[in-house]
Amino acid sequence: MDVFYLIFQQTMMVAMAILVVALGGMFSERSGVVNIALDGIMIIGAFCGMFFIKMMQSAGSTMNPQIMLLCAMLVAAVAGLIYSMLLAFASVHMKADQTIGGTALNMIAPALCIFTARTFLGAKNIEITQNFFIRDGDLWLSKIPVIGDLFFSNTYITIYVGIAIWAVVLFVLYKTKFGLRLRACGEHPQAADSVGINVYRMRYIGVGLSGVLAGIGGLMFVLTTVGSFGGTVNGYGFLAVAVLIFGQWKPVGILFAAIFFALMGQIGSFYPTIPFLADLPIPGDVYRMLPYVATLVVLAFTSKKSRAPKAVGVPYDKGKR
Amino acid sequence: MDKFKKVGNKLLKSQGLEALSASVIAAVCGLIVGLIIMLIVNPSQAFAGLGSILKGGFNGGFAGVGNVLYYAAPIIMTGLSVGFAFKTGLFNIGAPGQYTMGLFCSLYVSFMFQNVIPSSMLWVCALLAGMIGGMIWGAIPGLFKAYLNVNEVITSIMTNYIGMFLVDMLVKGNITMFNINEARTRAMPESANIPKFGLDSIFPGSTVNGGIIIAAIIAVLIYIVLFKTTFGFELRACGSNKTGAKYAGVNEKRTIVMSMIIAGGLAGIGGALLIQAGASNTYEPVNVLAVNGFNGIAVALLGASNPIGIVFAGAFFAHLQRGGFYLQLQNFKPEIIDIIIGVIIYFSSFALIIKSLFPQLFTFLKFKKNIEDTTAKTVEKTIEVEIEKNTNDKSGEV
Known part of the structure; x- marks a missing residue:
């Protein structure tokens, strides 16, 4: 049972990071802009967030770690927003x-981060003191049987942020005027324009939101799984794009897809602790391949009826009909 | 005189020149950004740093140029791979995986069949094996795209990771190839190295080898296939208008698969060229995607997907990368080159648009001058016609 809890807790951490990034991608693609730069934006967000934490810690800040983490997420969000504007401007x-x-943005991001880290910190990696972990018993909620173990012990504040973001996104996309307009711009921008929606502005906002969320997601991923920043997010930004497609560009689908992929990824890293998997004579690289193979298989089965936003990837031209 | 003007105009308006000037604009923008970053970090050394980058391989004299050619060969191949797929309207971001597969197959044949194949033929067989490995890995996204309607970008990203883990696993599991104590493969058999074709006497003391010649020959072949054959025409037709090509009787599914297979093969040869170059004859399985594969994207974009352009773009990037090596003398971190390359791609994604702004500016300036200079009435008239046409077009748009 302990192994089950461990895998569930780990899966949640990764799943929420992928979820937030994929939701960001959803905003961008629903407004009509393909965002393959999620990986790069994650790296920038993670770098700025970790850099912020590092600076605060070395300045001897006595801020509550959880609040510091939330501030770092804010920093990551702003960094992601600024970086994503490059994509918005180009597209x-x-x-x-x-x-x-x-x-291009995916290639610039790691180079820029490693360059900055090496120039200003003297090392490629950003190491921080880990005091953000919520241990068993830190919260009184962890005393609730089963649920306490699943959600309130051995975890990070990031998973609550992830769930909150998901709920807000669901509401914004389907229950607000803004959400409707955004979706219209991704389906038929000319029609949207004809009723007075500024397509350019909506697409800027869509890409900007994807930058905000991907930045936060990048920090969530790096902090909860690796713990130090080394100029990469292990290609999870690309995985988020796959999650987005698998989830059919819809928040509910994306949630389940993210959990599925996170679980696959965790089997890759935790197979030695799972009794029956550890006994199998299979090299670790096979398990590490799992999330990617699973993506391929799943895409093969779901893509026939896959329906992307109609105008995604097509630059909007007012003169076109 | 008129004839000269005509030829000149034709040249100026030709697509090749347009693409070239767009690439030059992108490259200059990239270098400017690099200079700005250096100015921020260390203003006193910034211009010396820019000099190092521009001098690139020439910093090391003849040997330096030889090294540039050594680095250029694999990225020309991955560039050809990405560029070839671009011509068919496919974005082959899977070059890193295909490159790694090619590298592995070349390794495998060199080690496992070195006693079977005559030693004079070993390098050719290993190179062909690399091509086949890349082809198989390129076929997967092609088949997924053609028959299952899955975006090739996603599948090739996935095959990149799968290929990387698979190769690392296969290498680590093979005692003949893998040296456990050093956690890398043993050195390739000497006979698997590509012959130097006399290049080592032109560039003494460098790591140059025949790879660059092979890459250049393949580039010419690809040029002929793309622009001088029916098959190439079908590929390009599919790339510019899929439904149109289908209507004209092109089997677009087959074309997509073929294009990805060829693209994969090209990247695979790239991997084989690296491991058979002699200077980098071991492979370290450390779960890292092949950087040369991603650089291929940059090379293809800068070369405007034209095989001949790609050869020069590949040489240019290799030149820049060597510049990054010498840049460390000015105490700058070499990652700045990767930033510059990224910025070049960023600008090349819309360089044609920047360029299209120039003639407008030009016309505007000419127009102003002509109002002052009343003798050149004919020119003025043509401009007026132009402007009228433009305004008509605009009114038509609304």
């Missing part, structure tokens, strides 16, 4: 190929 105003623009 909305310059009508660039969005996939290529995104790829």
Whole structure:
């Protein structure tokens, strides 16, 4: 049972990070901009968040660690927002190929972060003191049987943030005027424009929101799984794009897809502790391949009826009909 | 005189030149950003740093140029791979995986069949094995795209990771290849190394080898296939208008798969060229995606997907990367080159648009001058016609 709790807790940490990033991607794609730059934005968010924590800790700050983490998430969000504006500018105003623009941002991000870290900190990695972990018994809620073990012990505050973001996104996308307009811009921007919606602005907002969420998600991922920043998020930004497609560009689908992929990923790293998997004579690399193989298989089965936002990837041109 | 003007105009308006000038604009923008970063970090050394980058391989004299050619060969191949797929309207971001698979197959054949294949033929067989490995890995996204309607970008990202883990697993599990004490493969058999074709006497003391010649020949072949054959025409037709090509009787599913297979093969040869170069004859399975694969994307974009352009773009990036090596003398971190390359891709994604702004500016300036200079009435008239046409077009848009 302990192994089960451990895997569940770990899965939740990763799942919430992927979820938040994929929701960001959803905003961007629903507004009509392909966002393959999620990986790069995650890296930038993670870097700025970790850098902030490092600076605060070395300044001897006595801030409550949980509040400090929330502040770091805010920093990551702002960094992600600024970085994503590069994509928005290229794809909305310059009508660039969005996939290529995104790829460029993916290449710049790790180089920029490693360069900055090496120039200003003297080392490639950013190491921080880990005092953000919520241990068993830290919260009185952890005394609740089963649920306490599942959600309120051995965890990070990030999973609550993730759940909250999901709920807000669900509401914004389906129950507000803004959500409707955003979705319209991804389906038929000309029609949206004809009723007075500023398509360019909506797409800027869509990409901006994806930057905010991907930045937060990047910090969530790096802090909860690796604990130090080394210039990469292990390609989880790309996995988030797959989650987005698997989840059919809808928040509920994305939630389940994220949990599925996180679970696959955790089997990759925890197979030695799972009794029956550890006994099998299979090299660890096979388990590490699992999330990616699972993505391929799942996409093969779901893609026939997959329906992306209609106008995604097409630069909006007012003169076109 | 008129004839000269005509030829000149034709040249100026040709697509090749347009693409070239767009690439030059992107490259200059990238270098400017690099300079700005260096100015922020260390203003006193910034211009010396820029000099190092621009001098690139020439910092090391003839040997330096030889090293540039050594680094250029694999990224020209991955560049050709990405560029070839681009011509068919596919974005082959799977080059790193195909490259790694090619590298592995080349390793495998060199080690396991070194006593079977005559030693004079070993390097050719290993190279072909690398090509086949890359082809198989490229076929997967192609098949998924053609028959299952899955976006090739996602599948090739997944095959990148799967290929990387698979190769690392296979390498670690093979005692003949893997040296457990050093956690890397043993050195390739000497006979698997690509012959130098006399290049080592031109660039003494460098790591140059025949790979660059092979890459250049393949680039020419790809150029012929793309632009001088029916098959190439079908590929390009599919890339510019899929439904149109289908209507004209092109089997677009087959074309997609073929294009990805060829692209994969090209990247696979790239991997084989690296491991068979002699200077980098061991492979370290450390679960890292092949950087040369991603650089191929940059090379293809800068080369405007034209095989001949890609050869020069590959040489340019190799030149920059060597510049990054010498940049450390000015105490800058070499990652700045990766930033510059990323920025170049970023700008090349919309460089054609930046460029299209230039003629507008030009016309505007000309127009102003002509109002002052009343003798050039004919030119003025043509501009007026142009402007009229423009305004008509605009009114038509609304």
